[in-house]
Amino acid sequence: MELVDDGESGRASRVRRRRRSRVLSRYAGHPVRLILRYVGRHKAAHAVVLLSVIFAVGCALGSQYGIRNLIDALPTGRAHPETVIRAFSLLVMLILADNLFWRVAGWVSARAFVAVTGDIRRDMFDYLAGHAPSFFSDKQPGVLSSRISATANAVYVVENTVAWTALPPSLTVVGAIGMVGAVSVPMSLALVAISAALAYGLFLLARRGTSRHEAFAEKAASIDGELVDVIGNMGLVRAFCAMPMESRRFDGHLAAETDARKRSLLYLEKLRLLHAGATCVLSACVLGWTVWLWSIGHATTGDVVLIGSLGFSILHGSRDIAVAFVDLTQHVARLGEASVTLLTPHSMPEPTKAAPLELGHATIDFENVTFAYPGRRPVLQGLNLHINAGERVGLVGPSGAGKSTVLALLQHFYEPNSGHVRISGQDISNVTMQSLQAAISIVPQDVTLFHRSLLDNIRYGRPDATEADVRRACEDAHCLDFIAAMPDGLNTIAGDRGAKLSGGQRQRIAIARAILRDSPILLLDEATSALDTGSEIAIQAALERLMKNRTVVAIAHRLSTLQSFDRIVVLNRGRVVQDGAPAELAAVPGIYRDTLARQFRRTSRPEL
Template identity: 35%
Template sequence: MATKSKQTHFRRADTAPPLPTDTVGFILYCLKRFRRLIFLMLLLETGQAAGGILVPYAIKALMDNVYSQVGAEFSWEAFKQPLLLLVGLNVAEILFSRSSGAVLIIIGPRIRQRTSRLLYAYLQQHAPRYFANHFAGSLAHRISETAQSVNHTAWSVLFDFWPISVTFTVSVILLLNVHTGLGGFVAGWVFLYVATSYWLATRCQPYAQNYAATRSLVNGKIVDAVTNMLNAKLFARLAHEREYLDGFLETEVREGQRTFWYMERVRWFQFTAAALLKIGTIAYALMLWRQAEIGVGDFAMSTGLALLIIGDARNLTRRFLEFFEYVGNVANGIDTIVKPHEIVDVSHAKPLQVTQGRIEFRDVCFAYEPGRPVFENLNVVIEPGQRVGLVGFSGSGKSTFVSLILRNFEPQSGCILIDGQDVCQMTQDSLHQQVSLIPQDPSLFHRSLQENIAYGRPWANDEQIREAARLAHADAFIDAMPDGYDSLVGERGVKLSGGQRQRIAIARVMLKDAPILILDEATSSLDSVTEKTIQENLDRVMGRKTVIAIAHRLSTIAHLDRILVFDQGRIVEDGSHEALLAQKGFYHRLWAMQAGGFLPEEQEWRPSDEE
């Protein structure tokens, strides 16, 4: 009942794949498309393992014939069938194993591709809050690690545990046919060895996990130190950084030694158990032969089977450890990525239709955390085509206001309407198609400049792309680059300066041409001359769009139709620049106290303070 209740309340976007949240279910879901080929591989591995373990049986037949030929005239005819059996088993082993390898080549990369695709498709549907709480590199690594571990988990079962099971089973059956006591002795050894190996692997798992976690920590410390190498040089702290890193490296050594000493004890068990099987099987078989209960061939087969069993069993504990590690990696990937989606489209959500661009907040209550409200019953209307500036100190609610429009978060009560349509009842894709955002710190794809500019309108032609770049004053530096519009910008656009990235972001939004435009200090990284020119072009492009501009530099929004002044989640003043200055209130004080054209981070007075 508890599992059913949990699944009932598990929110998942309709467009996300229905990934199971349990490890075994997830692995089977990733593999189910290839189940016929996997079953074929299972049959081929069975044939390969059986062919290998039956070789001692063919040698038994040869030895029996050799013994029977002692003192008699030699005849090749007596050896024909055993030799054919020996050749046939070796050929079968080769054909089965290489056929299985061929199937592996076909489906191995496909399984990894499918797992990566499923996890990425699921990851895409998480809300911005999720990505704010996770490093992008860590998520990318987790997808890759999980996909690889799904493959390794499947291969461990197919190529390790299943063939070993076949080997043990066939060996015991052959020995039971030779002598019940001999077969029972080997069966008992196999059972005790497998059970003990599994138990030792579970005991060793915490050591291996701690060692892996320590290696990961040390790797992170090295990355941090390398990233900040310039700071270490500037502060003459190179020796300190070496000493600091040595402490973590010493911890890694200690954890490694603890793990390896435990593994050494495991190897003592493996070698001792192997010796007991070899000596026990040979001694028991020799005793049976002396008592004439088994023949020479049976003795040879028993010895050969014992050696083959030992060869397969010797690394069984290590295989168990690797298997647990792979399963643990998959479980970590599920725990990280396959979480409930915070924001999902309602069933039968409709596409947003923007004909005018009227935005209304109606009794909106919102809090990031319970008990700490940002907005309480917020009501405000932005008329179609209005250009509205949002001002206020950090934490006053400006960015939250915009995030709610973009549906990066959802209000706890109330609604946000665009042209009378509740955005929470519309599809997220249609909302984002109708709203453009120029962020303060834009991020670009590591693709060409042309692809980045045309991202919101991929069908745009070269002329339209170049016109958008010209309006954003990006055409000059693009033309100066060796590859022009085909130039790659680097990860997140690191090959460009802050001002260049901002101009590409402006060009991208100009080309998208959505009816609602949001600017978050969109020209803060530009020089004043370029800013003035781009601002004029923006004003022309705005046309009759509904525009919302967050400003920390009040001069950039003074020309807008209307200004909303935020303070602690409330709109304390609302009007044009001139009207607000005439009121001699909150906005007037903000305007008067600007330092270097920017607002200070915090206020030292309240609107109710006396002048």
Template identity: 35%
Template sequence: MSKNLNNGRMPVKPIAFARAVSAPYARWAFGAMTAAFVATAVSRISTYVLGRLTDNAIAFGQGKADVSDIWRWVLIFPAIYMINEFIWRTSGFCGMRWITGAVAEGSRRLFGYLSEHSATYFSDRHAGALVNKISNAASGIERLVGQWLWQFFPLIVGLAADLFLTYNAHPYFALTLLVWMAVYVPLNVFFVSRLHKLSFAYAESSSSLKGKMVDSTSNVDTVQYTGSIDYEKLHIGGHIGHQRTAHLREWWWSEWVLVTNGVLLALFMLSMFAFGMLLIERGEISVGSLVMIITIVIGLEQRMFFLGQNMTQAVSYYGQVSEGLKELLEPHEIVNSADAKPLTVSQAAIEFKGLDFSYRGKRVFHGDFDLCIAGGEKVGLVGHSGAGKSTLVALLLRRFELGGGSIAIDRQSINSVTLDSLRKAVAFVPQGTSLFHRSIIENIRYGRLDASDAEVVNAANLAQADEFINELPSGYQTKVGERGVMLSGGQRQRVSVARAVLRDAPILLLDEATSALDSISEAAIQKALVELMKDKTVIAIAHRLSTLRAMDRLVVIENGRIVENGKHDELLALGGVYAELWNSQVSGFIPD
């Protein structure tokens, strides 16, 4: 496997990536490039025609040619121009299909790839900045492909044609052009490699700035109610300053590249014109050939000047794309194993064995966590906050990779089954539910995407959500704001419970599913939960211990270890951690 490929799937280098996403549009790419090739060749014919037109005009002045000879060339010139324009447009019509297609394909693949990263990947990064990288990469690819198709490729073809034409006029010209290219090209390759580093650094600082801005904007509530707007302005202002410095460095180098190229071009013009005059003096070339050479040199000067500009721009896009791809296309941490099979659930028995797990640097389980849950058993997890309860549930869903030990469902290791089948077997009500900025009905339907409207309403009813939903301005069609900000914590929890009802999976995980509800709402929803738990294997975590009394068994966790295990009454009689927690609960809350 090449080191440029992550999980053997997508190239990380911009050009290889552009080629991969262009593959479905290969026919349009071929058409566009062929047209660009032909159009460039045709444009060189017009340079040749200009030379012949001049010679005929001179011959006519000397009475050696007929007026019709001149007119023939005069008509050919605009005709070639028109044909040429037509071919360029053909290239445009093909190119637009190629480029829009490649951009769409790139965005689709990057978005798909991004969604398969692990929870660790996302906990380190800002969602807004990641999305920004996708759009940067896509627009960068669009510009790079466009530049290749309409600037660099025609330039290479044109240079080959220019070499041929100059050689025909006199070998000296071709030789001068060759020598000049031998200096110009390597020097620019050096410039570009240096410039690339600076462009990459600039892209990095821009993307980091965007991340900081997203972070600040998404916490605008805190910024405002703590009166910290000035502090944030200063903080973000510092990052804006870094970005400007990086931009300036890149630009500074680009300007010097342009200066050097300008000097080289002047030297080139000088030698070509000097040769031209010398050869005219000696009578070795015609005036027409000299005109042709001058046209070529002026054309080259313009194209080379723009090449300098385009190149610095292309390097900048390249830096932007490679920065984005490097981060987005990091290898996936959690993947289906090569021989992964779908999970087949019969009893829905769960076994945790010798769990070892650390978040980056923070050890939560120590290699000695064992817990067997029989099919259909209902287990309550209890422990101080930070004990590792939510982590245990996340590990069962394989949102993080285990450091050691194993988790199995019905004797199938979760690492040996497909991720999709594992997660489809579980209904999960997480500790804090954030909702999509979509309608409530869509949010609940997320529990089971093919559920009918009636099923959704029924689930909402069971989860005691129906009442508040009907009071919203557009009922079930109400959009809930970013992450669900228009709903209260308790309302979001009920939406989340409704999802679990709809899902109806053999394993049910409840992580503080009712923590944001008052006692009365909780008692009401408790009935729905008891109904929901029927015939399912359940792991329920609750702050309020009274809500766990209906469980078959309670497991008390401290610092990633099971310290007590048994029924409510047994644990109470034990007089240990559970008894302490229970007794210290004022109206059923564990003090943190």
């Protein structure tokens, strides 16, 4: 009995991914907790950055104290030069230390902050890949990709804003108030009260603007989605001369996004203007208070300089804190919006105790399966179907009969509403996706290729295949000739979704990919629909070799391609209405015979 699995390391990796997915979903809509999660992965580096900033701010405040000592030492400096020298030396050392600690913080953060963004992108991509196909059918690819980038970028900006814009003035305000208290306790207490009131007022006002920032984040993501949607379908746009219409549509989205951004930024500017006015008034009051203390002999000249400087540091620091907090509010709002979209709980999570698929005989069973797409009537209704190992079965029926749904359920793209889908007697809902996918190869009707070389596309399902293996698969799929005619052969870039190839060429590449993958179960979804008659004859020979000793399930509207199959299963309204060998069904009244007759009349009709 064959075990379709990738060993202990693969199982351990899947366990880690499942655990990480369960944990990540808890952070949807909790941006601060999400940031702390990734900061925690690099504790030592972030601790170094934090301590370096603290020491740097301490040295900067100490420099102001050093200036005060130097000023007070100058009147008696000629008589006692050692006093001036000590004050000067202390000031120089504090300035040097200040710059050194900032450089240490910058050097370490350049590694730590970038590492955090890399971790986020990696985890978000892995989590996104775990969503069921229904999730992607409801979302634009551009919106999802932009949200991954927006999440990582928002965290990077938040970290930088905290480290360089919010934390230094916060520490400066605290340290400066302490130093002012050494000269004038009443002034220190007043500055504490004023700074706290100012910060709290700005906090309340900033929180009221959160909805504006979230609206901007949503509109910005929709712009990315619209761009990807139009660019990805540019051929269709040009074919219908729809560029003016698309320009107008994009202008509408752009106007909404621009308006949302303008309202977000103008609200921030109002807060900054309010704080700037308050700072001007309070700075004048602090300076006047300090001069009054000097006039009554309660402060030296150095104290005037020190307190005046510290007062300005406190008030300007509170301004910087408010500005930083407002900026953080905007970025955290964008992070929260992106996390809600990306970290939606998986609708079909892999069971914790999922076992690898064991393939003894590649049998397929649908046991009383009922399935309906969300918000629609059932596509399959109590479907029962057994396919023996090594049997070739063609699925036939009118549009909407459930043929493609059968293939989708077999690949576990969706969960049946009721019933079971089994391979080799095992319910595929309880096996690992890795082992299930390894057991199945598919040649789809709408062939998808990556913007990579043909070589990479063909061996996508078997990355360890040699170039010689790829060439043999291409020969069997009858695509070596057109590949050889291309400028770079197998190294030719396929273009976006294979845009540089014709439909028939893409389909033959997909057949070569399936041949190379060599899985025991083969799904053919209109595998020759894009081929001309001559190519179809050649491909049929390749498919015959490919289907040998495999369990095959094929959808085909041209019944001529199914004449060599063991069975034809006719579906109608989600149920099996006919089942038998092609010759048997051709001899009895029903959908199969009627369809066969229509196609025969169409192909035998003389050309005009």
